[in-house]
Amino acid sequence: MKVSPKKEEFLQESLKLIHEKGFKATTMRDIAERLNFDVSNSYNYIKSKQEILESFLFRTSNEFHKTIDNVLDSNYSAEDKLKSLISSHIRIASEKPYEVALLVNEWRNLKEPKLNEFVTLRDTYEKKVSKLLEDGINNKIFKQMDIRIATSVVLASLRWFYDEYTVKKNEKNLNPIEFERQIVGFILSGILL
Amino acid sequence: MKVSPKKEEFLQESLKLIHEKGFKATTMRDIAERLNFDVSNSYNYIKSKQEILESFLFRTSNEFHKTIDNVLDSNYSAEDKLKSLISSHIRIASEKPYEVALLVNEWRNLKEPKLNEFVTLRDTYEKKVSKLLEDGINNKIFKQMDIRIATSVVLASLRWFYDEYTVKKNEKNLNPIEFERQIVGFILSGILL
DNA sequence: TACAAACATAAACAAATGTTCATGTATTTC
DNA sequence: GAAATACATGAACATTTGTTTATGTTTGTA
Numbered sequence: 001m002k003v004s005p006k007k008e009e010f011l012q013e014s015l016k017l018i019h020e021k022g023f024k025a026t027t028m029r030d031i032a033e034r035l036n037f038d039v040s041n042s043y044n045y046i047k048s049k050q051e052i053l054e055s056f057l058f059r060t061s062n063e064f065h066k067t068i069d070n071v072l073d074s075n076y077s078a079e080d081k082l083k084s085l086i087s088s089h090i091r092i093a094s095e096k097p098y099e100v101a102l103l104v105n106e107w108r109n110l111k112e113p114k115l116n117e118f119v120t121l122r123d124t125y126e127k128k129v130s131k132l133l134e135d136g137i138n139n140k141i142f143k144q145m146d147i148r149i150a151t152s153v154v155l156a157s158l159r160w161f162y163d164e165y166t167v168k169k170n171e172k173n174l175n176p177i178e179f180e181r182q183i184v185g186f187i188l189s190g191i192l193l
Numbered sequence: 194m195k196v197s198p199k200k201e202e203f204l205q206e207s208l209k210l211i212h213e214k215g216f217k218a219t220t221m222r223d224i225a226e227r228l229n230f231d232v233s234n235s236y237n238y239i240k241s242k243q244e245i246l247e248s249f250l251f252r253t254s255n256e257f258h259k260t261i262d263n264v265l266d267s268n269y270s271a272e273d274k275l276k277s278l279i280s281s282h283i284r285i286a287s288e289k290p291y292e293v294a295l296l297v298n299e300w301r302n303l304k305e306p307k308l309n310e311f312v313t314l315r316d317t318y319e320k321k322v323s324k325l326l327e328d329g330i331n332n333k334i335f336k337q338m339d340i341r342i343a344t345s346v347v348l349a350s351l352r353w354f355y356d357e358y359t360v361k362k363n364e365k366n367l368n369p370i371e372f373e374r375q376i377v378g379f380i381l382s383g384i385l386l
Numbered sequence: 387t388a389c390a391a392a393c394a395t396a397a398a399c400a401a402a403t404g405t406t407c408a409t410g411t412a413t414t415t416c
Numbered sequence: 417g418a419a420a421t422a423c424a425t426g427a428a429c430a431t432t433t434g435t436t437t438a439t440g441t442t443t444g445t446a
Contacts (some may be wrong), residue, residue: 007422009288022217022301028405029404037424038424040427041423043404046422108219116265143386145379146367146375149375150384152353153379156352156353173340174341183342183346185336189383190380191335232435
């Protein structure tokens with residue numbers, strides 16, 4: 001599928017607007033206005049408003065899945081797999097913060113059957129993380145923990161990071177490398193000295 | 194301010210619906226339909242749709258603020274303050290999961306000037322947490338860490354918990370006491386054995 | 387019992403929204 | 417230079433939405 005530069009511009013501007021205002025609150029007229037053309041012209045680029053959301057969400061979801069699959073397929077120890085997963089997650093979130101923001105905040109606006117499809121993908125991703133943690137526990141690398149809690153907490157610890165790269169630069173942005181170092185420290189051994 | 198039982202029922206049902214579908218996607222007619230009366234009747238209970246959101250959001254925000262203020266005012270060590278904070282957070286989220294869900298997911302739908310007011314409250318809350326962590330670092334109880342990252346990660350680790358109490362009971366719900374034990378373990382000393 | 391408050395309905399509204407259609411102008415490609 | 421493709425406009429549409437107004441019924445209470 002070829003993407004003309006204008007279409008790409010349309011999609012990127014839509015992405016940013018949807019991130020700013022939320023999917024429901026962003027109207028087709030909002031998008032068109034920002035691009036200085038009439039609403040109707042938008043439909044030369046997309047078939048429907050939903051399509052914008054769907055394409056971004058599934059594209060980004062796929063990227064995360066590919067990444068975790070590669071990590072799980074590797075011969076690293078559970079500890080190094082987890083480090084590698086963290087690293088990949090941070091890379092994606094810093095490279096494509098708006099896409100990740102959409103993934104986190106706007107998936108609820110999908111309609112069936114896409115919504116179901118997405119939720120299934122999300123559950124699958126969680127299960128992959130759970131498996132990684134479970135292996136680590138079985139190999140006595142990680143503590144004995146409730147897998148469900150551990151999975152949620154690890155994912156929650158990473159999920160907010162896109163925000164550092166969408167917010168205005170009134171403060172210095174976090175350096176992804178340093179962030180990775182700190183987050184690895186936190187997840188592996190907590191904050192206690 | 195007295196709240197009649199019918200008004201309370203109206204608000205609670207609105208709360209659940211808004212949580213299910215999102216604020217924008219929930220129409221006044223949706224709410225009325227669920228309560229088996231006409232849309233117009235809703236306006237005997239509230240002045241506007243926005244008011245529903247505002248009242249829940251600021252009420253819950255206040256509760257969190259009161260709680261953290263009490264924690265900070267105590268004579269506990271930084272470590273015990275943090276434990277106490279975690280405990281309070283989990284209590285609120287398990288007692289009022291829908292209110293907390295709204296706080297986390299729907300604040301973007303506030304309009305100015307309420308939006309600004311809310312964001313300020315939220316920033317203030319974060320600063321309070323940062324202060325707690327900073328004190329702990331200065332007293333050599335916590336590791337040397339980037340305060341901004343540590344604050345975000347601690348809050349993110351707690352934020353998702355309401356979900357355990359809003360989701361259908363197809364799986365056993367988490368016991369808040371056990372959750373607290375695990376989360377304290379995680380935040381204080383990570384997952385590494 | 388009478389009066390006020392609470393609870394309810396029906397009809398209508400203005401504005402906003404996603405989308406389509408018919409049509410026109412650039413731009414690219416052969 | 418002709419033909420196809422990309423880019424754009426304006427008008428119109430059917431729905432949906434929050435909210436108001438006028439009016440009626442039920443319920444608690446003095």
